[in-house]
Amino acid sequence: MGGPCIFISRSDLPSIIYAELNKLSIEMRMWKGSGPMWSRQASPPREVWREVFRECTGAIVTLGDVIDAELINEAKNLIAISTYSVGVDHIDVRAATEKGIYVMHTPEVLVDAVADLAMGLLISLARKIVLGDRLIREGRIYDRWGWLLGSEVHGKTLGIIGLGNIGTAVAKRARAFDMNVIYWSRTRKPHVEFALGIQYRPLEALLSESDYVVITIAAAPETRHLINEERLRLMKRGAYLINVARGDIVDTNALIKALRDDWIAGAALDVFEEEPLPATHELTKFDNVVLTPHIGSATTETRNRMAEVTVQNLINFLMGKKPLYLANPEVMNKRPLTPII
Ligand code: GLV
Numbered sequence: 001m002g003g004p005c006i007f008i009s010r011s012d013l014p015s016i017i018y019a020e021l022n023k024l025s026i027e028m029r030m031w032k033g034s035g036p037m038w039s040r041q042a043s044p045p046r047e048v049w050r051e052v053f054r055e056c057t058g059a060i061v062t063l064g065d066v067i068d069a070e071l072i073n074e075a076k077n078l079i080a081i082s083t084y085s086v087g088v089d090h091i092d093v094r095a096a097t098e099k100g101i102y103v104m105h106t107p108e109v110l111v112d113a114v115a116d117l118a119m120g121l122l123i124s125l126a127r128k129i130v131l132g133d134r135l136i137r138e139g140r141i142y143d144r145w146g147w148l149l150g151s152e153v154h155g156k157t158l159g160i161i162g163l164g165n166i167g168t169a170v171a172k173r174a175r176a177f178d179m180n181v182i183y184w185s186r187t188r189k190p191h192v193e194f195a196l197g198i199q200y201r202p203l204e205a206l207l208s209e210s211d212y213v214v215i216t217i218a219a220a221p222e223t224r225h226l227i228n229e230e231r232l233r234l235m236k237r238g239a240y241l242i243n244v245a246r247g248d249i250v251d252t253n254a255l256i257k258a259l260r261d262d263w264i265a266g267a268a269l270d271v272f273e274e275e276p277l278p279a280t281h282e283l284t285k286f287d288n289v290v291l292t293p294h295i296g297s298a299t300t301e302t303r304n305r306m307a308e309v310t311v312q313n314l315i316n317f318l319m320g321k322k323p324l325y326l327a328n329p330e331v332m333n334k335r336p337l338t339p340i341i
Contacts, residue, residue, distance in 0.1 A: 003027060004057035004318065004340050005077075009044055009065050010034060013084060014307035017060060021311060024318070024341055029056065037062040037084060038275050038294045046071070053078045057340065058314055063087060069095035079335065082314040084306055086110055086297075088327045089219040089246060096328060100335035103327040104313035108165060109305040110297035115169035117296050118214050118244045119177070121268035122158075125240045126151045126212070130290045151211070151238065151265070154178040159210030161203070161226070162217025162245065163189050170214055171196050182206055185217075207234040212242065219246035229254035238265045244296050247272040256282050259289065270296055 012034035035042030053075035163185035266288030320339030
C-alpha cells in the first residue's frame with residue numbers, strides 16, 4: 001500500500017469535507033452518487049465497497065450506506081469509518097470493533113435541530129396545521145363543525161421515549177410550552193429529572209398517561225418494534241405519536257391498525273421502515289398523520305456542523321489523535337491511536 005486512501009461515498013456532502021481532505025497528502029476517492037443522506041439508491045454497489053475497503057484506509061459514509069459484518073470482515077486495509085450521521089445503526093459496530101476499525105459519528109451538533117422538528121411535528125398535529133394548509137390548497141370545504149378543532153399543548157402530558165441528548169432537548173422545549181413531561185429510558189437520569197422537573201415512568205405507564213408520545217431513542221436490535229400493537233393499545237384514544245428516531249422502532253402495520261380503528265388520535269413521522277415512503281403508502285391516506293422525509297437534522301447550519309465533525313473525526317484519527325466522537329471507544333484497546341499522516 002502507498003499513502004493512505006480515503007473513500008467518500010457521496011459527491012454532494014457539504015464542501016468542507018472535500019476541502020479539508022484535499023489539504024492533506026492522501027489519496028481521495030469519491031463515489032459520484034448524490035441524494036438524501038438516508039438514500040440507499042445513492043449508495044455505491046457492493047462490489048465498489050468491497051474494492052475500496054480492500055484498498056482504502058478510511059471511509060466517509062452516510063446513513064444510506066449499509067456497512068454490514070460481511071463487508072467489514074472482508075475489509076483488508078480499512079481502519080476508520082466516519083459517518084455523516086449521529087445514528088450508527090447502518091454499520092455493524094460490533095464487527096468493526098472486533099476488527100479494530102474506528103467508527104466515528106456526529107452526536108450533539110444535531111440535537112437542537114431534531115428537537116425543534118419534534119416540537120414542530122407535535123404542534124402541527126395538535127393544531128392540524130398541515131391539514132389546514134392542505135384543505136386550503138385543495139379547495140376542500142372546511143366549514144364542517146369540529147373538523148379543524150385541535151388539541152391543546154400547554155398543560156398536557158408529553159411522554160418521551162429515550163432520554164439521550166435529543167430527548168432531553170425535547171423535554172426542555174416542552175417545559176417551555178408548559179407541558180408536564182414524563183420519560184422512559186433504558187437508564188434512569190435523576191439529574192435531568194431534577195434539573196428539568198420531569199419524571200420517570202415505566203414504558204407501559206408512560207404510554208397510558210401521555211397525551212403526546214415522542215420517540216427519540218437510539219435504534220438498536222432490541223428497539224425494533226418497541227412500539228407494537230400491544231403497546232399502541234395502551235395509549236389514550238386522544239393521544240398522538242411522534243417519531244423522529246428510526247422507522248423500525250414503530251411497527252408500521254400495527255400503527256396503521258391503530259389509526260384505522262381510532263386507538264390513537266394521530267401520528268407524525270419523520271422516519272419510516274421503508275424510506276423513501278412511497279406516495280401510495282397506506283400512511284399517506286390519513287388526514288390525522290403528518291409525514292416528513294427524514295429531515296430531523298436538515299438545516300443548513302446543522303448539516304454544515306455535521307460535516308465539520310465528520311471530517312475532523314477522520315483527520316484526528318489520521319493524525320493519531322482521539323476523534324471528537326467515537327461510537328466504539330473500546331476499539332482503542334484493540335488498535336491504539338498512531339499517526340498515519
Ligand atoms: C439521522 O437520522 C442521523 O442519524 O444523523
